[in-house]
Amino acid sequence: xxxxxxxxxxxxxxxxxxxxxxxGASSGMGAVLAHLLAREGYTLALIARRADLLNTLCxxxxxxxxxxxxxxxxxxxxxxxxxxxxxxxxxxxLGGLDTVIFAAGVxxxxxxxxxxxxxxxQMLEVNLIGAFAWLNPIAAMFQSAKRGxxxxxxxxxxxxxxxxxxxxxxxxxxxxxxxxxxxxxxxRHGVNVLTVKPGFVKTxxxxxxxxxxxxxxxVEKATAxxxxxxxxxxxxxxxxxxxxxxxxxxxxxxxxxxxxxNF
Amino acid sequence: xxxxxxxxxxxxxxxxxxxxxxxTSLENFGHSLRAPAYVFKPTSAEEISEAxxxxxxxxxxxTARGAGxxxxxxxxNGGGIVLEMSAMNKIINWDPATGQVRAEPGVxxxxxxxxxxPEGWWPPVVSGTMFTTLGGCLSANVHGKNNFKVGTIGxxxxxxxxxxxxxxxxxxxxxxxxxxxxxxxxGLGMLGVFTSITLQMKRIYSGLLEVDAxxxxxxHEHLTDLLDNAPNYDYIVGWLDTTAGGxxxxxxxxxxxRYLNENxxxxxxxxxxxxxQSLPSRIFGVFPKSILHYFMSPFVxxxxxxxxxxxxxxxxxxxxxFRESHAAxxxxxxYIPNWELSFGRGGLIEYQSFVxxxxxxxxxxxxxxxxxxxGLPPYLGVTKRHRPDKFLLTHAVDxxxxxxxxxxxxxxxxxxxxxxxxxxxxxxxxxxxxxxVKNSETSPESATRFLGEETIAKFKKLKKRCDPNGILxxxxxxxxxx
Numbered sequence: 247x248x249x250x251x252x253x254x255x256x257x258x259x260x261x262x263x264x265x266x267x268x269x270g271a272s273s274g275m276g277a278v279l280a281h282l283l284a285r286e287g288y289t290l291a292l293i294a295r296r297a298d299l300l301n302t303l304c305x306x307x308x309x310x311x312x313x314x315x316x317x318x319x320x321x322x323x324x325x326x327x328x329x330x331x332x333x334x335x336x337x338x339x340l341g342g343l344d345t346v347i348f349a350a351g352v353x354x355x356x357x358x359x360x361x362x363x364x365x366x367x368q369m370l371e372v373n374l375i376g377a378f379a380w381l382n383p384i385a386a387m388f389q390s391a392k393r394g395x396x397x398x399x400x401x402x403x404x405x406x407x408x409x410x411x412x413x414x415x416x417x418x419x420x421x422x423x424x425x426x427x428x429x430x431x432x433x434r435h436g437v438n439v440l441t442v443k444p445g446f447v448k449t450x451x452x453x454x455x456x457x458x459x460x461x462x463x464x465v466e467k468a469t470a471x472x473x474x475x476x477x478x479x480x481x482x483x484x485x486x487x488x489x490x491x492x493x494x495x496x497x498x499x500x501x502x503x504x505x506x507x508n509f
Numbered sequence: 510x511x512x513x514x515x516x517x518x519x520x521x522x523x524x525x526x527x528x529x530x531x532x533t534s535l536e537n538f539g540h541s542l543r544a545p546a547y548v549f550k551p552t553s554a555e556e557i558s559e560a561x562x563x564x565x566x567x568x569x570x571x572t573a574r575g576a577g578x579x580x581x582x583x584x585x586n587g588g589g590i591v592l593e594m595s596a597m598n599k600i601i602n603w604d605p606a607t608g609q610v611r612a613e614p615g616v617x618x619x620x621x622x623x624x625x626x627p628e629g630w631w632p633p634v635v636s637g638t639m640f641t642t643l644g645g646c647l648s649a650n651v652h653g654k655n656n657f658k659v660g661t662i663g664x665x666x667x668x669x670x671x672x673x674x675x676x677x678x679x680x681x682x683x684x685x686x687x688x689x690x691x692x693x694x695x696g697l698g699m700l701g702v703f704t705s706i707t708l709q710m711k712r713i714y715s716g717l718l719e720v721d722a723x724x725x726x727x728x729h730e731h732l733t734d735l736l737d738n739a740p741n742y743d744y745i746v747g748w749l750d751t752t753a754g755g756x757x758x759x760x761x762x763x764x765x766x767r768y769l770n771e772n773x774x775x776x777x778x779x780x781x782x783x784x785x786q787s788l789p790s791r792i793f794g795v796f797p798k799s800i801l802h803y804f805m806s807p808f809v810x811x812x813x814x815x816x817x818x819x820x821x822x823x824x825x826x827x828x829x830x831f832r833e834s835h836a837a838x839x840x841x842x843x844y845i846p847n848w849e850l851s852f853g854r855g856g857l858i859e860y861q862s863f864v865x866x867x868x869x870x871x872x873x874x875x876x877x878x879x880x881x882x883x884g885l886p887p888y889l890g891v892t893k894r895h896r897p898d899k900f901l902l903t904h905a906v907d908x909x910x911x912x913x914x915x916x917x918x919x920x921x922x923x924x925x926x927x928x929x930x931x932x933x934x935x936x937x938x939x940x941x942x943x944x945x946v947k948n949s950e951t952s953p954e955s956a957t958r959f960l961g962e963e964t965i966a967k968f969k970k971l972k973k974r975c976d977p978n979g980i981l982x983x984x985x986x987x988x989x990x991x
Contacts, residue, residue: 256984256987257542257587258582258950259537259542259856259917259949260917260922260925260949260950261922262542334528334567334568337588338570338588338589339588341544341984342544342545343545343588383529386532387532387545390530390531390532391532391534
């Protein structure tokens with residue numbers, strides 16, 4: 247027996263709706279984006295590890311909008327085997343899929359005195375391999391349907407390997423390149439792939455990070471930028487915007503200098 | 510859209526990859542609704558059965574889709590499996606001696622009439638477009654401009670075979686499995702999928718119809734004409750200038766036609782030829798019609814349609830009689846290819862109400878006045894005369910139908926939605942009904958009111974019997990019966 251579909255408002259020509267999936271929605275940018283997209287009329291499937299946070303978020307969204315706009319799906323991004331079934335169920339529950347936001351990300355800054363293999367491995371498993379697990383099948387579907395939008399939250403940290411956190415740098419660099427590859431593969435099929443590279447954004451992750459955090463911005467500012475870029479179907483954005491120029495400089499610092507810097 | 514055999518899918522366990530690669534963006538005919546689905550194109554009953562198995566295994570639902578010409582969500586199944594029936598498009602048997610034709614469900618009305626017309630036969634009932642499929646026509650139980658005389662297409666079905674989600678194959682006729690016969694025709698594809706359809710065709714003695722055209726100066730005159738004159742003709746259809754107000758509210762034109770008898774057409778042999786039935790592809794012999802919709806779109810707004818409707822009304826003032834080919838008379842909607850695209854990015858919706866003859870005039874006067882007051886005049890209005898039928902989810906009444914088209918834009922959605930809710934109330938209070946494949950906003954409450962709880966319970970009981978696992982579901986079904 248097919249599972250009963252949850253009671254979402256039915257789409258009609260006079261009440262159309264877009265369907266979105268946010269992976270990594272329980273906190274940070276994912277959560278704020280969920281609120282924002284629901285307000286803009288999206289029907290959302292929200293995926294996160296932490297059930298309590300996720301359910302609270304969905305209740306908040308549904309109450310604020312006066313109707314069911316968000317459905318919770320508890321899932322750990324590194325449980326790759328669950329993905330095909332869960333994805334199919336989500337698309338069926340939503341009745342379609344227009345936009346996917348991959349916002350799942352962890353950061354385990356290494357303690358210089360210890361080996362960080364476990365942390366590095368987890369960062370790779372969530373930030374990068376999690377993206378493969380979810381975005382590979384979604385890319386195939388969007389390519390086949392000749393429409394859709396994929397948004398990946400990468401980071402300025404992926405632009406250069408630095409002293410402090412090689413694992414995180416690697417995971418985000420990998421994600422950036424993966425998204426670029428998807429873009430090159432999918433643009434010709436009418437699919438938009440947006441890479442978001444935030445600077446420092448005041449989320450839980452930032453609290454755990456170490457070192458100086460110049461120009462940190464509130465989450466709402468970052469998500470507003472992301473939504474604007476989504477509507478304009480951009481390829482890549484830095485948020486806030488000036489990181490584009492900062493990273494332009496940093497990317498172009500010659501190695502002979504960069505390897506002597508403590509940054 | 511590439512067909513992959515479901516059996517291979519199940520056995521090799523390539524299901525996920527394969528399913529993802531069948532994901533297709535589907536729309537309604539009016540381009541006002543979009544619902545992507547995993548699309549398969551079955552070529553036989555076995556393959557439909559395999560799709561049911563795939564659905565069971567994956568927990569997905571299935572909807573059959575004919576040509577996708579319904580104005581709403583009847584052939585959409587967002588996030589589920591859609592069986593595009595276009596590959597099952599063979600005419601299995603055609604007997605010009607008896608006029609009986611047996612065909613697969615993906616055969617279109619166009620294919621059908623073009624196969625039989627040169628031999629002096631015509632489908633007894635056709636829709637306003639020839640691109641619909643027989644399976645879709647039966648599921649919706651379509652009617653033509655002769656509904657008052659010959660009923661819906663279902664009344665001309667001698668027999669059909671279908672495959673049920675349980676895997677059982679059934680044969681139904683008015684005598685055999687009659688309950689299923691009367692429920693599957695009009696059943697919106699929710700009980701099973703047709704695999705073959707046997708229809709009785711109508712003999713014709715000329716490729717032409719004799720058409721009388723005359724104006725009507727207001728809605729009262731219009732409906733009186735439809736009522737009084739229908740018995741004298743084989744076909745009758747009215748056009749309403751829905752943009753005219755005041756005393757002229759509901760003014761329009763009537764086209765009434767009759768078949769020509771034997772010997773009435775001296776050139777019958779010639780007029781029956783297919784080349785004399787085709788719609789011209791160019792206007793004035795030069796202007797290609799395939800791009801005409803681009804030139805129409807600047808006029809598809811309140812002012813533009815007022816101008817076009819007024820012009821058309823003035824042109825329709827003289828009374829005249831002429832002879833016209835069957836195809837030209839029936840398939841008005843196909844005159845301008847892709848005309849629906851001229852309604853812009855938001856697409857269009859159609860609102861068709863079927864109201865008893867006693868209450869129709871008052872109800873529609875109220876509706877037209879309301880639409881003018883709200884600044885949302887319909888851009889096109891078509892009337893027909895109807896008679897009731899025995900099918901379970903019937904839309905017909907002893908009265909008239911009025912179909913009106915609205916353009917959907919980002920700014921008018923809320924207003925239009927509120928107005929259609931008021932329309933629903935007017936129609937239901939007048940004892941009217943709706944047509945499921947046209948109206949996109951019919952609520953479960955409205956459906957219950959005109960069908961009656963008993964009918965719905967009967968339909969659901971049959972559904973339980975044919976489809977115990979709830980595999981067949983369309984967006985329409987979930988919206989109205991879910």
